[in-house]
Amino acid sequence: MSTRDLVLSALFAAIIVALGLLPPISIGIIPVPITAQSLGVMLAGVVLGAKRGAIAVLIVVVLVAIGLPVLSGGRGGLAVFVGPTAGFFIGWIFAAYVTGYLSERLVKAEQTGLAQGIGFFIASVAGGVVVLYAFGIAWLAIAANLGFTKAFLGSMGFIPGDLVKAVVAALVGRAVMVGYPLLPQRS
Template identity: 70%
Template sequence: MATRDLVLSALFAAIIVALGLVPPIMLGFIPVPITAQSLGVMLAGVVLGAKRGTIAVLLVLVLAAIGLPVLSGGRGGLAVFMAPTTGYLIGWVLAAFTTGYLSQLLVSHSQAGFVQTVNFFVAALFGGVIVLYVCGISYLALVTGLGFSKAFMGSLAFIPGDVLKALIAALAGRAVMVGYPLLPQRA
């Protein structure tokens, strides 16, 4: 892996950590808060692609595992991987990879701007919402004993915000393609 790839992955890891400074919002009926960090996961996939986006997320999770307070609400340490939200943290890795892979597959420089934005949105929506929810809801249902239907119903409150995050990620992905054409091919 080239130095540039490592720097870009570290930069997006820092963006994900910075989005963790936005205070989490607890809903009360499900033990999973609304956080801004999933936007960072989508951005990493859209802008960096599958490989570098996944590395950025893995870097954040390694920092959390060694005890640094990099997750929303200043959380860190191995205990965060024993919580009801662990499925979402695991899902971040798959979400970044899927979003990046779909972005690489669906978006090209030869497309019109609107088409690029729509394709980025589809990639962020599928990877950053659907894949993330499958991981998070499955883990939540199994570990807490809520059952899949209750975990799914409780997670519905997050969908409007996550769709908005996917739109923001799509617009950012398009802006990076236009504003920073020297960014190497997403990989």
């Protein structure tokens, strides 16, 4: 991994942390708030690709593990890893990787802008919604003792916002391809 890759990963880790400054919104059905940080996870995958995007999220995970309050609502520390949101938090790593992997496969420089945007959107939904929810709902059902059905149904309240985040990630991914064409050359 080059110095450039590490710098880009650290930059996106900082973006994910900065998105944590926006206060969480509780929906009351399940003990998981709506946060903007999942947008940062999608952006890391779309812009950086699988490897660098996952490393960006791993940097955030390490910051949380050492106790820094970098998650939405000022949370941090080892308690995050056993709370009801831990599945979503750990799922960020896999979400960024899958989003980046699919972005690398679905989006090519020679495609039209619309095709690129659609490819980024599909990658963001597959990684940032489907993969993330698989981890989050499974852990939530166990940790909060809700049962799978209630955890699943309660998580459906996040879908509209996450689809908006996927659109934003697709638009940003497309803008980066146009404005900074060397960045998508992922390793």
